[in-house]
Amino acid sequence: MVIFPQTHHSKIFINFADLDQYRIDPALSIKINIMLRTHTCGELRTEHINTEVTLNGWIQRIRDKGALVWIDLRDRYGITQLLFKEEDTEKQLFEKLRSLGREYVISATGNVIERESKNPNIPTGDIEIKVSRLTVLNKSEVPPFTIEDDTDGGEELRMKYRYLDLRRMPLRKNLELRHRMSIAVRNYLDKEGFFEIETPYLIKSTPEGARDFVVPSRMHQGEFYALPQSPQTFKQLLMVAGYDRYYQIVKCFRDEDLRADRQPEFTQIDCEMAFVSQDDVLRTFEGMTRHLLKDIKGVDVNTFPQMSYDDAMQRFGSDKPDIRFGMEFVELNELAQGKGFNVFDSAELVVGICAPGCGEYSRKQLDALTDFVRKPQIGAKGLVYVKCNADGSYKSSVDKFYGQDDLQAWAEKAGAAAGDLLLVLSGDTHATRKQLNELRLHMGDTLGLRDPKVFKPLWVVDFPLLEWDEDSQRFHAMHHPFTSPKKEDMELLHSDPGKVRANAYDLVINGVEIGGGSIRIHDKEVQKRMFTVLGFTDAEAQSQFGFLMNAFEYGAPPHGGIALGFDRLVALFGGQDSIRDFIAFPKNNAGRDVMIDSPSIIANEQLDELGLKLDIKNKQDKQN
Ligand code: ASP
Numbered sequence: 107m108v109i110f111p112q113t114h115h116s117k118i119f120i121n122f123a124d125l126d127q128y129r130i131d132p133a134l135s136i137k138i139n140i141m142l143r144t145h146t147c148g149e150l151r152t153e154h155i156n157t158e159v160t161l162n163g164w165i166q167r168i169r170d171k172g173a174l175v176w177i178d179l180r181d182r183y184g185i186t187q188l189l190f191k192e193e194d195t196e197k198q199l200f201e202k203l204r205s206l207g208r209e210y211v212i213s214a215t216g217n218v219i220e221r222e223s224k225n226p227n228i229p230t231g232d233i234e235i236k237v238s239r240l241t242v243l244n245k246s247e248v249p250p251f252t253i254e255d256d257t258d259g260g261e262e263l264r265m266k267y268r269y270l271d272l273r274r275m276p277l278r279k280n281l282e283l284r285h286r287m288s289i290a291v292r293n294y295l296d297k298e299g300f301f302e303i304e305t306p307y308l309i310k311s312t313p314e315g316a317r318d319f320v321v322p323s324r325m326h327q328g329e330f331y332a333l334p335q336s337p338q339t340f341k342q343l344l345m346v347a348g349y350d351r352y353y354q355i356v357k358c359f360r361d362e363d364l365r366a367d368r369q370p371e372f373t374q375i376d377c378e379m380a381f382v383s384q385d386d387v388l389r390t391f392e393g394m395t396r397h398l399l400k401d402i403k404g405v406d407v408n409t410f411p412q413m414s415y416d417d418a419m420q421r422f423g424s425d426k427p428d429i430r431f432g433m434e435f436v437e438l439n440e441l442a443q444g445k446g447f448n449v450f451d452s453a454e455l456v457v458g459i460c461a462p463g464c465g466e467y468s469r470k471q472l473d474a475l476t477d478f479v480r481k482p483q484i485g486a487k488g489l490v491y492v493k494c495n496a497d498g499s500y501k502s503s504v505d506k507f508y509g510q511d512d513l514q515a516w517a518e519k520a521g522a523a524a525g526d527l528l529l530v531l532s533g534d535t536h537a538t539r540k541q542l543n544e545l546r547l548h549m550g551d552t553l554g555l556r557d558p559k560v561f562k563p564l565w566v567v568d569f570p571l572l573e574w575d576e577d578s579q580r581f582h583a584m585h586h587p588f589t590s591p592k593k594e595d596m597e598l599l600h601s602d603p604g605k606v607r608a609n610a611y612d613l614v615i616n617g618v619e620i621g622g623g624s625i626r627i628h629d630k631e632v633q634k635r636m637f638t639v640l641g642f643t644d645a646e647a648q649s650q651f652g653f654l655m656n657a658f659e660y661g662a663p664p665h666g667g668i669a670l671g672f673d674r675l676v677a678l679f680g681g682q683d684s685i686r687d688f689i690a691f692p693k694n695n696a697g698r699d700v701m702i703d704s705p706s707i708i709a710n711e712q713l714d715e716l717g718l719k720l721d722i723k724n725k726q727d728k729q730n
Pocket of ligand 1: 336
């Protein structure tokens, strides 16, 4: 074994036997020599009592009781309590304490002693340090918000001072989770024979359905790079090149409106495999997901069920159903139409869910549900309810049109028992399903059926290849234009493209679309046909995707892949909906980085170099 000096305070031990594989022995690998400190703030326990230690960190809190002063010292690893007793602390040192403030960086040396009143809430809670020497390593302004687990800082302020926000333990834990998961992904895929290969960021547009971010070229004025919406075309080219198992944990860029689980730049676990069927891809990434759940969360999950897109829409009104709970859709057209209730009679679909145990809902609760579905973002016109009373009778909001027998038939179809509540919507099929999906999720939340500690993954398969866009009067690729139609539907590509199903799949966990992929087209003629269906002229297809179609002339293997949203996956494992606190430096709702103030204007010289002129009145003013 040799020791390579790495930096002035760390050493990397490399095991010679592994050198030819460029592998560092993980057991011995890295040992950091701590220079200014002997231990971290998360490390000391009762077995360290009576040792002299030096800790470095930030002052989280000072409690000054006159003759007794305590300081909570924080670093990445935890918090340790420092103790100063006036009676046995040097006068000079004791006075120095009064000049300290929150977030000062200090070095404290002293003896580890047992605490009189222990704190069972922190791992170092049994001990404290009786400090004999203290050095201020750096002062700090008073931070603009408290750096505690529950901070008083609003989102915008926390983003502006993200480096302070990142000192808080919840964020520190989120980033650790992210780190652990990326290691687990890499380990798993490495064992499965995948190569991690980087692909360029300065490329030309990839059609993933969003707007591109573009970068002007200085050397080729008037021309622009586009940042990749994903490495889709490159990973397919890698398959043509023979790298039959590729992955990359990679940034992707999409200029679209932001939501809690969207950022203009986000990270994917991007993968591609050659000589595989859809089942092979699903098996591999089901294995990876299962490995992550076990390794990181200690959770075992069964084989992931597969549900067709059509089934998912019919049973849950969503292509990303949350199957942690039931409340499946029950279609009531046959039972509810033709009884004189015009709203139902004129509807394409009458569909309900059974909310278990909600049969005693009050007027107020029912009104609140009606208000919920009538919110503009949901858009239902109204809500019909049927209460299944304890005595076996039914009470509904449409009693005028339906007798007890009718309502009983609905309840039976929905599997509703006494004490349950049926909630029914009607209207156009697609819109009504979407609305009832929202109501179902809302009821799931209300009834506590969406436990973030429970993980229920599934594959949604057999997506349509295309979707019709009313605005542009054209088909759009539902996934992307490289997705292969199902063999048995190939003929329909000419006769009835809207009916073609794709070899495309999504991984869904707890109602979140974690990833999606497909088996690709690897035949030049089929790819050409696909571009035609999507409304590209031959010349347009050639100029945008000629490089891929040319590559297909040189022996493209059958291939397919998937990409998982890494930020979403980490947030899901962390039990949260928003991905923002699982990204070290995220953008705000308006796509801004408020810490570095970006986007921002650039100097006129930069514009000149790029051969660009701005034509935006107020920006131009700013410039001058
Ligand atoms: N490139 C696709 C995406 O970003 C994933 C894939 O088809 O592999 O959604």
